[in-house]
Amino acid sequence: MYLVKLSEKKLSVNRIVRMVRKQKRGYLVQQGISLMTYKGNPADFRVSVQKDGLGKWKCTGVVGRVAKKGAVVTNLHCGGTSLKASELFQSWDWNEAEMEKKMSGLGIMIAKTLDQSLPHIADLGLDIALDEQQRPWLIEVNFRDLRITFRDAGEEGKWRATFATPIHYASFLNKQINEQKQKLMFKNMDEMQAYEPDYIE
Numbered sequence: 016m017y018l019v020k021l022s023e024k025k026l027s028v029n030r031i032v033r034m035v036r037k038q039k040r041g042y043l044v045q046q047g048i049s050l051m052t053y054k055g056n057p058a059d060f061r062v063s064v065q066k067d068g069l070g071k072w073k074c075t076g077v078v079g080r081v082a083k084k085g086a087v088v089t090n091l092h093c094g095g096t097s098l099k100a101s102e103l104f105q106s107w108d109w110n111e112a113e114m115e116k117k118m119s120g121l122g123i124m125i126a127k128t129l130d131q132s133l134p135h136i137a138d139l140g141l142d143i144a145l146d147e148q149q150r151p152w153l154i155e156v157n158f159r160d161l162r163i164t165f166r167d168a169g170e171e172g173k174w175r176a177t178f179a180t181p182i183h184y185a186s187f188l189n190k191q192i193n194e195q196k197q198k199l200m201f202k203n204m205d206e207m208q209a210y211e212p213d214y215i216e
Contacts, residue, residue, distance in 0.1 A: 048152050050144045051107060057082040058103055059089050059144035059154060061164045062122040063173070066137040068183035070191075072126045074119035075180050076173030078165050079103040091161065097168040109149070118143060121151055129156065138181050 035042050050057045063075040079102065083094035091097065100118075104111035122141050129136060140160030144152045165174035 048144060049146050050152075051103070051147060053079075053081045053098075053103055053106060056084060057087060057089060057144075059142060060100060060103075060118060061097075061161070062118055062141040062143050063160055063162075063165070063177050064122040064126040064139045064141060065177070065180040066184040066187075067180055068187050070184065070187050072123045072130070073180070074122050075176045076165055076170060077115050077118050077122075078168045078170055078173070080164065091164060091167070097164045099168050099170060114145075114149070118151065125153060125156070137184055 031044075035044075050059060052058055058079060058081045060077055060079055062077050064072055065075050067073045077100045079098045079100045080089035080091070080095050081098065081103075082089045083096070086094060089095040100115060101111045104114050121143065122139075125141060126136075126139055129139070136158065138158070138160060140157035142154040142157070144154055146152065160177065162174060162177045165171075165177060
């Protein structure tokens with residue numbers, strides 16, 4: 016991973032292209048984002064969005080993540096730490112209730128959009144960052160959410176909910192399957208009766 020600060024190194028686009036080509040491998044060039052920081056370190060959020068017992072998308076929780084000193088990414092396995100989202104919003108003097116509501120709504124909107132192309136998804140962990148203007152940036156969509164982020168932040172209720180909600184959805188699916196089987200059984204019985212020959216004594 017290359018972190019290029021054009022304002023400091025004054026690198027031209029052509030020079031950056033030459034640097035990448037020398038590596039003889041593929042790279043994804045992304046726009047740099049001026050992320051909010053916590054105690055001088057980059058911070059972002061994990062937003063858990065799951066289908067519930069009614070088959071509807073819901074936001075199970077929002078939790079903050081902070082990169083270790085000198086690091087760019089906030090991932091826990093890279094040394095990042097998790098803390099309550101409210102703590103981050105308070106440290107920035109932002110309205111925590113309003114920000115969590117916005118992020119929850121954004122998470123559900125993203126899930127519904129993905130659901131149109133991937134109808135079998137039901138459990139997503141979205142990595143969303145905020146810049147200094149409070150604009151959200153979707154960094155990554157995880158199809159296997161790392162639930163310990165909530166546990167390590169002391170959000171035990173939300174942590175437990177991330178396990179319970181998919182089970183409720185599984186129960187909803189099971190009920191739907193049983194209802195479809197029952198409807199099919201009754202349909203077959205009706206068809207059999209419709210074609211049953213009349214016997215003359």
